[in-house]
Every structure is written in structure tokens, then in C-alpha cells.
Amino acid sequence: MLRWLWQFIRPYKLRLIIAIIALVTTAGLTLSLGQGVRLMVDEGFAASSVEGLKDAVVFFSILVVAVSVGAYFRFYMVSWLGERVVADIRKTLYRHLVTLPPSFFEDNLSGEIQSRITTDTTLLQTVIGSSFSFALRNALTFVGGITLMFITNLKLSLIVLVAVPLVVFPMVFFGRKVKKLSRESQDKVASVGAWAGESLQHIKVVQAFTREDSVNKQFGDAAESAFDVALLRIRQRAFMIALVMILVMGSVAGMLYVGGHDVITGSLSGGDLAAFVFYAIMVGGSLAAVTEVYGEVQRAAGAAERIRELMAAEADVQSPVKVSTPTHTAEVAQIAFRNVSYHYPSRPDKAALTELNLEVRAGERIALVGPSGAGKSTLFDMLLRFRDPQHGQILVEGTPLPEWQLQSLRSQFALVPQQPVLFSTNVLENLRYGRPDATDEDILAAAQAAHADEFIQQLPEQYESYLGEGGVKLSGGQKQRLAIARAILHDPKILLLDEATSALDAQSEYLVQQALDKLMQNRTSFVIAHRLSTIKHVDRIVVMDQGRIVAVGTHDELLERSPLYKRLAELQFSERS
Secondary structure, eight states, rough: HHHHHHHHHHHHHEEHHHHHHHHHHHHHHHHHHHHHHHHIIIIIITTOHHHHHHHHHHHHHHHHHHHHHHHHHHHHHHHHHHHHHHHHHHHHHHHHHHTHHHHHHHHHHHHHHHHHHIHHHHHHHHHIIIIIHHHHHHHHHHHHHHHHHHHHHHHHHHHHHHHHEEEHHHHHHHHHHHHHHHHHHHHHHHHHHHHHHHHTTTHHHHHTTTTTHHHHHHHHHHHHHHHHHHHHHHHHHHHHHHHHHHHHHHHEEEHHHHHHHHHHHHHHHHHHHHHHHHHHHHHHHHHHHHHHHHHHHHHHHHHHHHHHHHHHHSSSSOSSSOOOOOOOTTEEEEEEEEEEEEEEEETTTEEEEEEEEEETTTOEEEEESSSSSSSHHHHHHHHTTTOOSSSSEEEEEEEEEEGOOOHHHHTTEEEESOOOOOOHHHEEEEEEOOOOOHHHHHHHHHHHHTTTHHHTTTTGGGGGOBOOOGTTTTHHHHHHHHHHHHHHHHHSSSSEEEEETTTTOOHHHHHHHHHHHHHHHHSEEEEEEOGGGGGGTHHHHHHHHTTTTEEEHHHHHHHHOOOHHHHHHHHHHHHHO
16 A cells, blocks of 8 residues: 555655654654653652752753654644645546546446545545554654663563564454455445435435335445444454553563562662653553554555555546547548447347448438437447447548547537536536636527527526536426537537437427527537437438448438338327327
8 A cells, every 4th residue: 555655645755754854853752751751750759859850840841842843843744745645646536537438437336436536535644644654653652662671671671572472463463354344344335325325316216206215224224234344343453452452551560560679679770660661651552552553554455445446447448649630621421430330348249239331421410210229329429439349440530539539539529418417516617518718608699599598597696596416406408408508609510419309398399409400500410319300300310220220311211211210200290190
């Protein structure tokens, strides 16, 4: 864990050096307090000298002030380092996560990922910002205390030293168990958080189906499971701490008996015994503290493993090392699919796309129709390069997609999904997501074009109105119109409309369809549609079934040539009549 953390600590070596100097200094000064105790006993109490006692107290006070100043610098520097390093880890982790493809988040719960970004990194912050410093200071105190004990009295030191291996071996043995249980405990806690987030996010469904008691029981069972694992970890740590205390304090008791006997016989001064007892208590306390911190370090090691797993996840789709400059010749089809085939990893036996061939001219409007599972949404994923085909290739402006820089490629598109995505902010910021440098006038024009301005003006704070998580304060049609306005603002070369009018009522659909017709002019457009009445105006309709293109043509041509399209049309238009 420390080797992995060093890459984040290295840029702040100067502060680390200052922190270590302060730490070593305070540890040394703390041990020097033992000499102040010795002077108090020998020069003050034993000598019955008020002047000697006064000098000893002044010396002791100066040491206390010096220790306090050193502790200030140590605590500030180490805490700063902990906060800074964890902030860097969080930024690095998040920067890596946003490069991973959507398929990664389909296989991993978002709540668990959030737990790793927040809870696990907080554990690391505790170790770097306090526990590690605390452990190092106590380790120095232990080494320094043992050294001074040997200098003060060899015989008594050997008595205390017998307990050291008896302490270290249980600490390592139980520490490994604590690490394993800590990892398991953190996994359980992350699962509980993920379950809670998911059930609360879909609270309308939970309450509509009166499943409150069921989700309460499931959450309760998950929370109890996490508690049971945590309890095992706590028992191991508690037993380890108690064992260390017994061994350390037992050896101190033996040392006190032998040392007291030597003082009575006159072979050892009371001041030396007092100083030795002070060192022994410091050594015992520091060893017990290191033992306790060792458990925290093991928990942090488990957290570090979970974070490193996320950082090690690699994106299947990446930008090329050498980026080609796309050509812009009118003769080349703007988009071309050539023998494209794809199987989802979870369904290797069933093809999502099979030998798909399609040439799309610049500015052409293409509609994709077909039953669910025909491969329409997969085709969108391929265009945006969320997935790469296992066979064949896709070209945009004559350049294969793998030769495009990812952000450059995706900036050519604007996506309006079937389920509109809005963020937990106000209307203005949601629209500006389409183009961050857009002016207020640009945003207003886009909203008016999508027929969203009218309902926005009726919101409590108009464009400054907060929309809630996922735009929960808006209706489905209003959210869809905001998503369309965002696409209009983006002003893309290629439009991807996935059932963009599916959530609208008849009046809104008519208004938005007019806006979309205007938006699609002079742009290459793909429209996934189940309502065939919305796509009669496109240049070509592509009929898909089971990952294959089974027919291509206009609405009238397909009614005559495609049995599948004719059946879909008859079902829809007969229902309307």
C-alpha cells in the first residue's frame, strides 16, 4: 500500500520532510521529559532542595513548550499531506472512471463505485493524515525509549524486552485477519449503500407496488450482514489490543518489583527508577498505540486494494496514439458500416449485429425501425464508439472510428436518448451542458426552438429553477424537450434521436417534431422510432430484425416490399383508427 501511495506523496516531498523532522524532534523531546522527571526526584525530592526542584520544573516546562510547538508543526504538516494526497487520489480515480465505457458501469453498481470514491478514500486520509504519523511517532518513541532504558539500567531493560516478541507475533497474526475482514466489511457496507441508493432513487416504483416492507427487510438483512462482519473485525482488534496490554503491563509490573528492590538495597537511585519507569510506560504505551494503529492500517490496506482495482480497470475503447486528420470530401459517404458484426460479452451465442452494411450520405436522414432487440440501440453505441465491432468497420467522413480521437469523434454527435438525462442543477446549467460557452441568448433560442421556453417561464425561478435529482420536478415531456434543446444548442454534424418524441403528448409531439425537422436540415440524422407516423418525412427507412438489415426504402416503398414493415404499420395505424 505504501509503495502505491508513494506516487501521490512524492510531489510533496518537502512538506513530508518537514513533517518527519517535526515528528522526530517531538519524539526526542518527549523522551527527554524522562530526564526532567529524574531531576525532579534526585535534585528536588531526594535532596530536599527547593532550588533544585525549581530548576528541574523550569527544565521540564521548557521541554513541554518545545514538544507543543513541534506537535503543532507535525500535526499541521501531516494533516495537510493527508488531505492533499487523498484529494489527488479522488481526482485521479474520477478522471480514470469517466474514461471507462458505459459497459463497465453496467457490470458494476454505481453505489459501490461511489463508496470507493468517498468512504475508502476517507479511510486512506485517516491513515495518511493521522494514523501513519501517530504510528511512526510511537515507533520512534519505542526505539528511543528502549535505547534510553538500556542506558539507564541493563537488567531492568532485559525484563521488559522479553515481552516484545510476545507482542509482535500476535500483532502480525491478528493484523492479517483484520485486513481480510476489513476488506469484506467494506464490500458489505458498499453493497448496503448501493442498495439504499437504488431503492430511494426509484421510490415511486417502491411505493406504487407497496414494497416498503420488502425493501426494509432486504436493507435490514444487508445492514445486519455488514454489522456481523464488522463485529468479527472489531473482536479481532479488541483481542489483539487486550493481549498486547497484558503482556506489556505484566513486564512493567515485573520490572517495578525488581527496580523497587534495587532502590531499597541502594544499588539504584530513585530518580533513575522514576526515569526508567517513565521510559517503560512510554515504550509500553507506544507499542500498544502501534498495535491499535496497525488495525487501522490493515483497514486502509483493504480500502487501497478496492481503489487500485478501479484504477486498474482498462477501457476497451481508447483513443489512438497517432490521430489521423479526417478528410472532408463531398464524394465520400459521411458514415459507412461495412460488414459490422457484434456479440455482447454476456450473450456470446447471440449476435446483436450481423454483417451490417449501410452507406449514409452527408445530410441524409435515416430512420431505424424494427422490433425490440433488433440492434438499433447497439448501432448507436457503435457510432459513439461505446463499443467496437468484433468484425468489420465503421467510417465517419472516410476515416475508421479507431483512428479518431474519442472526444473529437463524439463531438460530431448529439444524442437525445429515449429516457432523457438531466442533472441535479438548474435549467440553465442543464442546457449549457450541450455547449459550455453558450450565451444566455443562445440558450433562450435553443429552448424556444424545442418549445421548452413556455414551460420554463412558468417555473418558480424560470431558467434558474433547480430541477432535483434526474429532473424529478419535471414531467416526462418537459424533460424530453430540455434534452432536445440541449442537442439543438450543441449544433452537431450528426444527430442521434432515440425515440425522441416518445414521452410527449400529441400537441407537444407536433411542436417538437417541427423543431426536429428544422434541426435535421443539412445534418446527417439517425432516428430510432417505433411510432412510424413520426418518420414518414425521412429520406430512407432502414428495417432491422435480429441484428440484420432486412429492407431499406421510403415509407411507401417499404409498405409494398417489406412484410415486417407492413405488419408494423398495419398494427400501429389500425390501432389509431
